[in-house]
Amino acid sequence: MTLFIVQALNGIQLGMLLFLIAAGLTLVFGVMKFVNLAHGVQYMIGAYLGVTFAGWAGGFWAGLLLASVVAGAFGLALDVVIYRHLYRRSELDQVLATFGIIITLNEVTRLLWGSNPLDMKMPELLSGSFQLVEGLRYPIYRIAVMAAGLAVAGGLAVVVNRTRVGMLIRAGASNGAMVEGLGVDIGRLFRIVFGMGAMLAGFAGVLAAPLVSVEPGMGDNLLILAFVVIVIGGVGSIRGAFVAACLVGLVDTLGRSLITDLSHAALSATTSARVGPAVASMLIYLVMALILAIRPTGLFPARA
Amino acid sequence: MITRLFGATLLALAAQQGVVSAQTLKIGVIATLSGPQAPLGEQIRDGFQAGIDSLGGKLGGMPVELTVIDDELKPDLAVTKIRGYVEQGKVDFVIGPVFSGIIAPIVKPVTASGAFLISPNAGPSTLAGKGCSPDLFVTSYQNDQPHSVSGQFATDQGYKKVFLIAPNYQAGRDALTGFKSRFKGEVAAEDYVPLTQMDMQSEIAKIADAKPDAVYVFLPGGLGISFVKQYRAAGLEKIPVLSAFTVDESTLPAAGDAAIGFYTGANWAPNMENAASRAFVAAFEAKYKYVPATYAAQAYDTARLIDGAVKMAGGTDHAKLRVALEKAPFESVRGSFRFGANHYPIQDFYLARVAKRPDGKLQTEIQRKVLSSDADPYAVDCKMN
């Protein structure tokens, strides 16, 4: 039971990290109809800048702040120079161009920082663990990541539901033409959304840096997961992204051990040793396929 | 007609060139040099180059024409690149690759071209047993061995219950089989994680729950770095961690101080007490500015092996070279080294522990010998001739 609780906590924590990345992705896609494969690169850049700035400025917190801001600015610069020209192009053109951006920036990262993984120190304040239950400790840093994710989710909920920009974002996600009809400077709205998304992904990168290995291409696998999240949640929906991120996080942690146990129980030892891990690996894809088969537009589609 | 004349001229030119190149040793290094696994490939490349440099830029007294090929960890791509390379002209040796998934498809094209394939890292069981080849030499180990070292150690220590973790792929499953082959106690759990997983927390939770006497992990690259960092953060220091390819000099700079105290099964470590090893480490660090891991050491040995064999054979005659290679006429950084009947090494294995050097860098350091002159269990299946 304690194991179950810890696994659930881990699932939520992974979900929060995914949410930080997926939130920007789903808004950019929902509002601008822009498929930005290079969103995962923002996560990688955030992590690398975090390591670098933490080194220069002497500490995690300075690194977190500077790296989030610079990653956001970098995303904006890409938007102004390149992405802006792609908004009215087909989704496939966007896929091709942003794929080009991914492989370029992965290689640039390798040139600048080398291909060896980098180390990011955990902040003193959050390192260490606390007693969850008897004999089981849980790292403080993970609780902090969860809290950060929840705070961002709450903040986004307020922005999206209570402010004028949020109203426009919601309107844009369900009917882009209407927003333009209102005489809103759509370009500015796009840049606000894009910069916010890029910054959140960068922020997630810095947060993850002390936990994972900081290496070139680290954003690629996470990007796929983030897309799984936004598709399950319903493209353009922040609420959907939040729910789906938690779902994917939980399925990936809890579901994996569950499947392994189930296959041990149901199948012979040799069969389960083969089938169990394979099914466990494909579990989130099975879940996604199942959800889309039943609800082709995801759980909370923003569009009618 | 003109084309044919033109072609004939070129053929003649090429033939002339062939005469010239017969005096140089043509060697290709194939390793993974892009993607997340690139650091291992770089160790192999740099280690081999360091070997050549240590012999004054020549192997067996012959100048070396070296070509470095990136396999990108894509088997079909590796085959194309290696075929393109060996078909360009007579190649004497191909050195590589890093991963078992790449060696299987390139054995045939390389050996069929008349070159020797010498693997400085990958040592799959298939090629050690029934699939062994007279033109394939492995200078590293058979893949099971580094894992069985820890199994033996765990048995020696009297650990009753050990928790096992490996990535969910063939090498991961083989690793745990290797560990279990010499471990006599109870396996608390065999936990397979996806190769792309970024987060080890849920495995760590299971360990905390299972309360084993020790943990055995095979988590290469980024997986291991995540694990090491998170293991310390979870406050599980009291449970010892045995490992292979998880904490080595390629991951230690990123894993940081959290890795200190982790154990690893190895055939070499930078603090190995012999002259050849000391010379290697000093020269390597001076040139490449990082601490070499076993990958680099094995590649260094490979270069010295070729040097010795070419000298002994007095040239590049294939049959004579093979006989010479089998005798392993070189001084290994690992001390004792010889080839078994299947061309895999017979060598000692040690338990090493991560420690901080006086200069602040981390390295693995040998604690004690666990296996002496160990031969892999598949050699008996090898019917080479």
Added chain:
Amino acid sequence: MSRASRMVPIALFASLAAIPILREAGLPIGGFLPLIAGRIIIFAIAAMSLDFILGVGGLASFGHAAPLAIGAYAVAILDAAGIHDATIVIPAAMLAAGIFALVTGAIALRTSGINFLMITLAFAQMVYFAAGSLADYGGDDGYSLDARIMWAGWKLSGRGGLYAVSLVCLFAAWLLFRTLTASRFGRLLSAARQNRVRVQSMGVDVFAVQLTSMVIAAMVCAVAGVLLANEAEFVSPAYAAWGRSGSLMVMVLLGGAGSLHGAILGAALVVLFEEGLGRVTPHWPLIFGPLLVLSVLFLRRGIAGIGRGDG
């Protein structure tokens, strides 16, 4: 059809056919170009089959590596059973890929747009992990073939033989897809991309049209998988990795979606960059990446669209 679009495919096939002939004639092409050309041909078949559903039919599959890998694994599984007869291997591969496309396509076609992209990816990932769990066929390490396939006792052991067979397969695929695209069925498939609801309201079962096209594309792609396995004499789960699906998509889009022969151009460019330039410098993505971005910004219809204007 404009003259250029008729000439380009002819020129492409002619130059692919010329490479081994020139080499036989003694031109200093080296071993590398025919090898690369052989791979270009194989990937062109896979990319062309994707172009049929993506370019003509508007079905953006991000999982087209799946039928490629299924074709390759059909070779491996039959190889292990000692079967190398092409007249068994190729139909078996096509059948397996066809059934896979029939089942997964029926589910995937419920979605559209980015969701279609992701659900096809999901199915390909399942193939990837399933292939990795096939311990009898090497698991993740992959499987080395005992021998190449043969046809009527004629072994494709030499380089030239496989090259010729691949080229014939590419030409056959091109003829097939050209015929299909020009047929009423092809028109419907394209019409369903342009305006799904309109086609539906004409009384056409759009779902059946699209599913049929996916099955055909998968079956042709499986042939590419058979050839790829025989070319490398090796089969690995890496054939189904999502990077491979992405790479096929890049070939189609870079070459010019919907043009069919653009898939050959795209395959040539991607393979030349990755495997040709990759030999010169490991930093080839620094050139290839920006090239992709520029091609999107400045070429609206891929390479095959150059010089054709907007018509």
Added chain:
Amino acid sequence: MAEPVLDIEVLRKSFGALLVTDDVSLHVAPHRIHAVIGPNGAGKTTLIQQISGALKPDSGRIRLAGQDITALAPHLRARLGLARVFQITSILPEYTALENVSLAVQARHGSAFRMIGPSSGTGPEPMRALDRVGLAPRHAIRAQRLSHGEKRRLELAMALAVQPRLMLLDEPLAGAGPEDTASLITLLAGLKQDCAILLVEHDMDAVFKLADDITVLALGRVIARGTPAEIKANPAVRAAYLGEDV
């Protein structure tokens, strides 16, 4: 009275708590134009979508020429003789006008699935349909290059080509200029020789010119039905709808 072409009985559909189709019954007789009018949000579009099969009703029954089509897939309804002209022009932009119509004809013949042989060659029928809507001289033009009014006509030609029993016209005059409107009205009036028509239209002048029967919807329910003259005189309609709009 002859058997109705379209026979809708107590159709009901709700989105969550919002009842958008509230026990609607409606009958369209052969060779008559039946208009459905009502203020915005009255449920006209939802009704059309249920008839065409894009939406499934919660309860009730829809019959086309006596056959129950309530649960039938959209393309099967089309095969039974239900043609549709959309609110937003719906054509195949990359094909010529003639190709657009040919495809529709082939679809009706069931030969559209043919995989071998060229796509052309369907006899004189497509050209006749184009001629009917006055587009014959423009047959070789790509549909995306046609003017707005021409696209509307092309869509009508495609609808005609399936030889429908019933044509659903969803605001066929939307976005048309005054000249286009006049000629389209003439064209539409002629169509009832071929089939029955269910017309949804905002232009009240056009409705009163074209319709033989009118059903008035408000907030999802039928509030009146009758001839144009009866509807004009109906006080409930005037209050709920005409009063505000006309």
